[in-house]
Amino acid sequence: MDVLIVGAGPTGLALGIDLARRGVDALVVERAQGLFPGSRGKGIQPRTQEVFEDLGVLDAIRAAGSPYPTRMIWKDGERVGEEPMFEAVAAEEGAPYTEPWMVPQWRTQEILYARLVELGGTVAFGREVTGLEQDAEGVSARFADGTTVRARYVVAADGGRSAVRRAVGVGMTGETVDPSPFLVADVRVKGLDREYWHAFPGADGTGVALCPLAGTDDFQLAGKLPEGTGPDLTLDGIRTLVAAYTHLGADDVTELRWASDFRPRAALADRFRVGRVFLAGDAAHVHSPAGGQGLNTSVQDAYNLGWKLGAVLRDGAPQALLDTYEEERRANAAAMLGLSTGVHRGEIRRGKATVQLGLGYPDSSLTEETRTDPAGVRAGDRAPDGTVDGVRLFDAFRGPHWTLLGAPAHVAGVHALPAAPASYGPGVFLVRPDGYVGWAGGSAEGLGTYLARVGVR
Template identity: 65%
Template sequence: MRKTVRNDVADPGTEVLVVGAGPTGLALACDLARRGLHPLVVERAPGLFPGSRGKGIQPRTLEVFDDLGVLDEVLRLGGTAPVGMAWRDGTRLGEHRMFDEVRATEQAPYVGPWLLPQWRTQEILLARLRALGGDVRFGQELTELTQDAEGVEAVLVAAEGGEARTVRARYVVGADGGRSTVRRLTGIKMTGERVDATPVLVADVVITSLDRDHWHMFPPAEDGSRGFAAVCPLPGTDVFQFVGQYPQAREELTADDVRALVAELTHVRADEVTEVRWASDFTVNAALADRFRAGRVFLAGDAAHIHSPAGGQGLNTSVQDAYNLGWKLAAVLRDGAPEALLDTYEEERLPNAAAMLGLSTSIHRGRARRGAATRQLGLHVRDSSLTEEHRADIPEEGVAAGDRAPDGRRDGVRLFDLFRGPHFTLLAVDTDLPEQLPALPRLRTARIGAYASYGRGLFLIRPDGYIAWAARSAADAPALMAWSKQVAGPTGLIPADA
């Protein structure tokens, strides 16, 4: 019988236990750490995920990475998506654009998708977490989970046969993937469908006979005898990501299996695949957890929603789960916000995840193309209970409460620089700030001149970059004070010149 050791003393004051060190768990841990919390991050594997799987980073996620302080590294180590090149029997059929060409604008400075292998994204996030004083405990498997009114007890077992130990935390976040142990232990079900019955193999390979200027596409045979394949160069590496329809999934994949499938689906010979660095196969499913919260336990990322890789929405939706949840956990744990604030995580993220699932499935089945929706800049929380709009006549060019707050430069202020960090921002556009400000921790304020992308008014920007509250002028300040009690409690007023 395995002995269980209580570990409350070894982990004093664990506020949030994050299970899983993929992009979701690491992004959440970074967000919590920069807000002064000390999350305990555990990962069953002995190290970071080694593959390139989620390689496309959408513009909205680039904005998140800007705020988290990792954008420079993401841009330095990644690259734009290359032009597609279609092949048939070793003959080039011609180039085609994989994505709509979009130019950067003042309001949306980042375009995409930006290609970066998933393993490198995780390395960047882990380095940021360590710079913030956090880390990951690898080789720790969650086996039991129980909760009460005050917290959650989790039993962790070392992968190398160590003793089981119990850790107590105020909250637990399951960011542990599509086969989530946290989801299973909380009894949350998933509802979904099989998107494609044909298994898919994805592998990181070195190929000597293909140029690195194109995303190489190999259409399926017209008679159905051969499936689809794609070979994409991964920026900053000597590796291609190979994706191919797989005749039959196998319990174990060898390098020779990968080479054989590359040769079967493309004109590349098996001996031209000089290295196979990572490989995995899967069947394309779409599924959504029935709930994203069970008491003090939350689901995020693939633990909450499983996508087709078509359209590049899975990793991006997952990182934005973390970005939504991080500031809310910190508001409750650090700033005295009512616990009901945490209910808005599921309220906001479940509909967004459902929409992105539907988009991914439609793209996979050829019913939609990769366009504006895949960039995720149009996602909003207008229907959230946290969103209040007090203007009756919103300009056609302007944004509404619940929309993403656009970037821009006015009167020497870059808005994304103003918004960056773990705070709310009260922005007065072509009007005055109120004399009294809501008691929101670390609130920043700014006044700028006319800007059509907003329209005239007052705008309270949430820590995750969405407009929480909007009104015409300082005369609406009492409504802002009432709204602020949802995220800070009834703690009084702050003078505008404080």
């Protein structure tokens, strides 16, 4: 086996999809008996929508969700005002998706799982990893039932309490974002319309909110409770909480489908790689849910790692390419942790800062900008959408290949278009398989050296 992916959350499933389409022999294992049942990570940011378009799941994601509803503020049983959840970001040709799309996490995972199976991938449920041993050739993973599996690489996508992270001795450095206890639950209620995200703030900074989840009959209940209290996650406990903070009666909560409690924390793994073991998603970084960055940063970990594993395992790229995963993603995760914490504390507005369209890798060792005075898109930037000779760029980018804009290519694995859109500015641009500009120049001079360095022949 080439790759063992531990954890069938969004990170593990997205990575499984990317490896499957590259012909990499990968297995996803999950300690639970099925997919995660809750709505927790419900915000799909625009950059992740672009990733999902490439992975072939965006149509299903869009059909399963909706834009975020406006927030309705209540006080003493009366509606006292409304406000948008996000500052508007104008759509334009380079960025066709500019608003977060709300999909319950359980539904996102169902869609990813179906795509993985469609591509021939597999998830083995009820398989708990309890230990690892690695050598120069691969990794042996031990399971709770006493069996072992051998793989060339292992990816820990098994969440904030990652057993794989502990097994390889990687610590996490972080801080408590808020000392108050929080809870999140999926409930069914009577007496609220589904046009708004209903917020019921308390006078002491606590409160609850009920957000309708598109495509379901459920609301997601989020609550911030007084310090020192312990959330009661039973149906009776949820009913008591709703009756205490809203004008609804306890009996208006008709069903509790899932519930969890947490204390918001920001933490970053000290390393994202130990030998042949990689950390991704919550195993590598834990966010406050404010701002909707956690799931999205996690999916993009998978998107970054997938093409690099494929290049090394299938295309003969140098092993050093895998070193750039930690280089690029740990810095990105650190920035996103700061953003999430800023949103939680009210220091940063949701909007342009949180849609993740401005993220890139300008300082990466994989980034080469050879122009002396570049204008427009630069190496390291996300490659915007656009049109060249009637071809949409995101259609040209779709798939596991590199794309060259502005010069002919005669290299296997590189698709070429004769020009870049005017919005890019003058130059020749080589777009990585994950949609970032890896190399840019005034002409194609020097391109061959770069391609050889990253293993494209």
